[in-house]
Structures are given as structure tokens and as C-alpha cells.
Amino acid sequence: MTNSHSIHDDLESIFRPQSIAVLGASRKPGTIGRDMLKKILDFEFNGIVYAVNPAASFVNSMRSYRSVLEIPDSVDLAVICVPKNLALQAIDDCGRKGIKSIIMITAGFAETGEEGAKLEKQIFDKVRSYGIRMIGPNCMGVINTDPEVRMDATFAGPKPVPGNIGFLSQSGALGVAILERTTGMQLGLSSFVSLGNRTDVSVDDVLAYWKDDMRTSLVLLYIESFGNATRFIQVAREMVATKPIIAVKSGRTRAGARAASSHTASLAAADVAVDAIFESAGVLRVDTVEKLFDYAQAFATQPLPAGSRVAVMSNGGGPAILATDAVEGNGLEMAEFTPETTTKLKSVLADLASARNPVDMVASAGSSHFEAVGDILLNDPNTDAMIVIFVLPITSDSRDVAQAIAAAYNKNIGLKKPVLVCFMTRDGDVSGTPILRQAGLPVYVFPESAVQSLAAMTRFRAVRERPKGKMRTFDDVDTECVKGVLSKATQENRQQLAPDEVFDILRAYRFPVLQSTTVFSRDALATAAKRLGYPVVMKIVAEGITHKSDVGGVRLNLRSQNRS
Numbered sequence: 305m306t307n308s309h310s311i312h313d314d315l316e317s318i319f320r321p322q323s324i325a326v327l328g329a330s331r332k333p334g335t336i337g338r339d340m341l342k343k344i345l346d347f348e349f350n351g352i353v354y355a356v357n358p359a360a361s362f363v364n365s366m367r368s369y370r371s372v373l374e375i376p377d378s379v380d381l382a383v384i385c386v387p388k389n390l391a392l393q394a395i396d397d398c399g400r401k402g403i404k405s406i407i408m409i410t411a412g413f414a415e416t417g418e419e420g421a422k423l424e425k426q427i428f429d430k431v432r433s434y435g436i437r438m439i440g441p442n443c444m445g446v447i448n449t450d451p452e453v454r455m456d457a458t459f460a461g462p463k464p465v466p467g468n469i470g471f472l473s474q475s476g477a478l479g480v481a482i483l484e485r486t487t488g489m490q491l492g493l494s495s496f497v498s499l500g501n502r503t504d505v506s507v508d509d510v511l512a513y514w515k516d517d518m519r520t521s522l523v524l525l526y527i528e529s530f531g532n533a534t535r536f537i538q539v540a541r542e543m544v545a546t547k548p549i550i551a552v553k554s555g556r557t558r559a560g561a562r563a564a565s566s567h568t569a570s571l572a573a574a575d576v577a578v579d580a581i582f583e584s585a586g587v588l589r590v591d592t593v594e595k596l597f598d599y600a601q602a603f604a605t606q607p608l609p610a611g612s613r614v615a616v617m618s619n620g621g622g623p624a625i626l627a628t629d630a631v632e633g634n635g636l637e638m639a640e641f642t643p644e645t646t647t648k649l650k651s652v653l654a655d656l657a658s659a660r661n662p663v664d665m666v667a668s669a670g671s672s673h674f675e676a677v678g679d680i681l682l683n684d685p686n687t688d689a690m691i692v693i694f695v696l697p698i699t700s701d702s703r704d705v706a707q708a709i710a711a712a713y714n715k716n717i718g719l720k721k722p723v724l725v726c727f728m729t730r731d732g733d734v735s736g737t738p739i740l741r742q743a744g745l746p747v748y749v750f751p752e753s754a755v756q757s758l759a760a761m762t763r764f765r766a767v768r769e770r771p772k773g774k775m776r777t778f779d780d781v782d783t784e785c786v787k788g789v790l791s792k793a794t795q796e797n798r799q800q801l802a803p804d805e806v807f808d809i810l811r812a813y814r815f816p817v818l819q820s821t822t823v824f825s826r827d828a829l830a831t832a833a834k835r836l837g838y839p840v841v842m843k844i845v846a847e848g849i850t851h852k853s854d855v856g857g858v859r860l861n862l863r864s865q866n867r868s
Contacts, residue, residue, distance in 0.1 A: 315510070323380050407443065674694070
């Protein structure tokens with residue numbers, strides 16, 4: 305149901321409103337309407353906020369209006385937190401008021417079943433008739449940390465840290481966890497969007513907005529389904545020329561796909577198709593939210609490496625070996641230092657230390673060694689990136705080492721070589737990590753995570769540098785055949801095509817296809833198999849059965865009619 309005409313200006317009143325009305329603002333603590341109003345006020349929204357509650361003359365020491373129609377001034381954005389049975393009336397009031405955009409927090413629609421889906425369709429028809437753009441329903445809200453806006457229109461989560469990351473989540477509950485994690489890791493957000501059921505505004509619409517947003521330089525996605533997949537590819541391709549996109553797409557398994565459908569009314573695409581979409585668009589796909597944050601640290605703070613040659617330095621031999629294995633295993637290569645670099649390393653390292661890559665500075669290495677070796681390795685012309693590993697000895701404090709690593713990095717920041725740090729410290733000794741993050745350095749617990757993140761940066765550089773493909777067009781197409789097949793399926797209210805119909809469409813576009821036929825009896829099956837020629841494949845054809853192998857409906861390599 306996504307409205308695909310969106311341009312950047314369509315979402316301006318969602319991300320950059322000058323006035324907000326909270327419909328369903330409540331005087332009762334612990335309610336979503338009360339929490340939403342409080343979050344908007346606490347984040348110090350740079351605009352006017354109106355409380356709308358038909359049963360109260362004031363809310364949170366603010367004057368309350370019975371309806372948005374009573375508000376004397378114009379309103380850019382309505383945040384709707386009313387019960388679902390009042391949602392249609394709320395939209396009507398917003399439309400009559402001339403409100404441009406809605407964030408529909410209210411839930412209980414398509415995610416609940418057929419009746420809810422019917423109500424959601426009515427909501428979509430209404431917002432479309434009024435020309436309103438809507439986030440939701442069943443969403444957590446929207447954040448924009450721009451100092452000129454300062455909008456936290458969400459009902460949960462900590463105070464966000466301003467930064468350069470645009471984060472989109474189709475799950476509200478996961479959105480809360482995302483906000484908690486980004487704040488804890490000091491990952492700054494330019495904006496955050498929880499889409500919910502994406503009845504109107506979808507993933508591709510938000511990407512189109514972020515593509516032109518100067519404050520957003522990295523996009524992270526948690527999605528359960530696409531809106532317009534063709535437009536997603538088009539917008540993402542344009543975006544990755546300047547801004548990386550990293551995505552977690554849930555619903556990899558059939559059970560997960562079914563859960564996604566019931567969760568936010570999403571129809572999960574086949575996973576192989578999802579991989580094809582991301583590959584075509586240049587989106588980096590990860591399989592866990594943890595890895596999403598691992599990658600985000602590196603992409604948000606570090607430049608892309610110019611090549612795949614990595615220098616590794618450590619005060620522990622074991623972690624250095626793990627890092628080396630990870631470098632080779634992830635398609636990177638260990639840098640070969642120049643003779644000049646080796647000479648410099650030997651002049652600052654202890655006698656038992658190794659001046660080869662990986663550089664093992666041994667356990668006695670202090671902060672001065674980390675700074676000196678880091679400086680030397682970054683200036684080696686054969687090094688494109690550096691992994692720094694610190695294992696906390698029993699008697700050491702991590703702060704001095706963190707400051708030394710930061711000093712080496714800042715001294716050579718103009719070289720534009722990424723530096724990723726692995727801090728393997730004791731539980732409770734986290735004093736060095738904030739120093740590193742304050743300096744703009746990503747911090748990991750284990751070497752493999754740092755190396756995998758660096759490898760992702762290298763892959764993205766290759767994606768950005770790959771030749772642009774050409775759009776394939778089909779001229780000699782039997783369009784009447786295609787129209788006939790699709791019209792028949794539409795008239796019969798079918799959700800999927802029969803195999804014969806799929807082959808008819810492929811032939812209409814002049815794709816070479818294998819011979820096939822549909823039979824309705826055992827005798828006809830034997831005759832058809834002989835005509836096609838053995839070996840053959842047999843598949844069940846039945847309405848509602850999509851995954852034939854799940855029901856034992858596929859037989860391969862049949863070489864005679866005698867096989868049972």
C-alpha cells in the first residue's frame with residue numbers, strides 16, 4: 305500500500321516540523337500519550353507543542369485542546385496515540401486542519417489479523433485522500449537530533465546522542481534496544497525512524513530523504529520487508545555512491561518469515577531474493593544486530609581503507625595470531641613492512657618483541673610503545689589500515705594506553721588510514737574505552753570483530769568502485785500473453801501464479817526455459833515423462849502450497865516410471 309511518489313520535501317514536516325500536536329496526550333503517568341508528550345518536551349523541541357485531549361483542559365501544565373481543530377495556529381505534524389477505534393476520526397480532524405504529516409503510534413491493525421487489516425486499509429485511504437504522509441501505524445516514533453529541530457517523538461528509550469547515523473527499524477521493540485545500545489556506545493544519530501506497519505511511508509521513502517540529508521552519512525536498517533523493492537534498489541544505488549547502507553533483514557527462515565508477517569504485518573521476501581536485492585543495490589547485509597553495531601562503529605568514525613593491507617600490533621601473542629588468522633580468512637592481507645619501518649620498530653621495541661607483522665610488543669609494553677609503534681606503522685607506505693590490540697596486564701590501567709593510541713591516531717589522521725582497536729580488558733576496567741571513543745576510534749572486545757568490520761569496509765570500497773551496470777530492456781515481448789495471465793489470476797483473486805503461467809510469462813519475455821507440462825493422472829504422468837525424456841523432475845501443483853519441499857512435493861532425478 306506504499307505511496308511511491310515521495311520526494312525529499314514530502315517528509316520534511318515529519319523530520320523537521322515547526323509545530324507538533326500530540327493527540328491522546330494523557331495526564332496519567334505511564335501511558336504512551338503522557339510519555340510521548342514528556343519526551344518531546346524533555347528533548348527541548350525547537351518549535352511549538354500542543355496537547356490534544358478531549359477530556360482534560362490541561363496536560364503536564366500545558367493547555368489542552370479537545371481537538372486539533374480547536375488549535376488556533378497551523379500544525380505541521382500530528383503524533384497520534386489515541387485508541388484504535390478513534391484513529392479514523394483523528395485522521396479526519398488532521399485532514400480538515402490541513403496537517404501535513406502524521407506519526408501513528410496507535411497499534412491494533414494489520415498485525416492483529418483480517419479485521420485490523422481492513423481498518424488499516426481505511427486509514428491508508430484517508431491519509432491518501434488528504435495528501436498526508438504517515439509513519440506507522442504500530443510504530444515507536446521518530447527522532448531528529450539536529451540542533452535546529454531537537455525532536456524526540458518516541459515513547460521509550462534513552463536520550464539520543466547527536467551524530468551522523470540514520471537508523472531505521474521496522475520493529476518498535478527492537479528500536480528501544482537500538483537506542484539503548486547507540487547511547488551506550490556513544491554512536492551518534494542524525495535521526496531515527498520506527499516504521500511499524502509502513503502503511504504509507506516505507507523504507508525507500510526514508511532512504512530517499514536521507515540520501516539528500518547533509519547530516520546523515522551512514523544508514524543502518526533493521527527491516528522485515530521491503531516496500532517497493534524496485535525503488536529501494538534505485539534509491540540505494542544512488543545513495544551508496546556517497547553513504548554506506550548496512551542492513552539486518554530478518555525472516556531468513558520460513559518460521560522467521562511467518563513471525564515477521566504476524567509482527568508488523570510484513571510479507572517477508574524469499575531470502576535468496578533479499579540477497580539479490582542487497583547485492584544489486586550495494587547494501588552490506590549482516591546476519592545479527594551485534595554485527596550491525598560492530599560495522600557501524602567503523603563506518604561512522606573511520607575512512608574507507610585504500611587497499612586491503614593490514615598492520616596488526618599487540619602486547620599479546622595469542623590475540624595477534626587470532627587477528628592474523630581473521631585477516632587472511634576475511635579476504636584481507638597482512639602488510640609487508642618496508643625495511644625502514646622494520647628498522648624503526650627495532651629501535652623502540654624490547655629485545656624479545658617481534659618487529660614483523662603482526663607486531664608483538666610483548667606484555668611489558670607500556671603506553672609509550674603503543675604510541676611509537678602506532679605512529680611507525682601508520683606511516684609505512686605498505687600499510688592501508690591498522691588493528692591495535694591491548695590485553696590488560698594484571699597491574700596495568702587502560703587509560704594511559706588508550707591516550708597513547710589516540711595520540712598516534714590523531715597525529716596521523718591526515719593519512720586517512722582506518723584504525724580499529726581491540727581492548728581485551730578485565731570486567732569493570734572500562735576507563736580506557738571512553739577515551740578511545742571520544743577520539744573517534746571504534747572499540748571491540750575480540751580481534752575477530754575488529755577484522756570483520758575492517759573487511760566490510762574493504763568490501764564496500766569495492767562496491768563503490770565497481771562499474772555501473774546497464775538497465776536491461778525487453779523489446780520483443782508478447783505483452784498480450786502477459787496481460788492475459790495476470791488478468792486471469794487477478795479475476796480469480798489468486799495470490800500466486802501456477803507453474804504453467806510462470807513459464808508462459810518467461811517465454812513471453814523470450815527467456816529460455818526447460819520443457820514442462822502439467823498432468824492430472826498417473827497415466828498422463830507416464831506419457832508426459834516419456835515425451836519430455838528422462839531424467840525428469842516432478843513437483844506438486846496445488847493452490848496454497850508455496851514451499852513444495854516442505855510437504856514432500858518434489859521428486860528429483862526420476863529415470864523411469866517404475867520408481868516409487
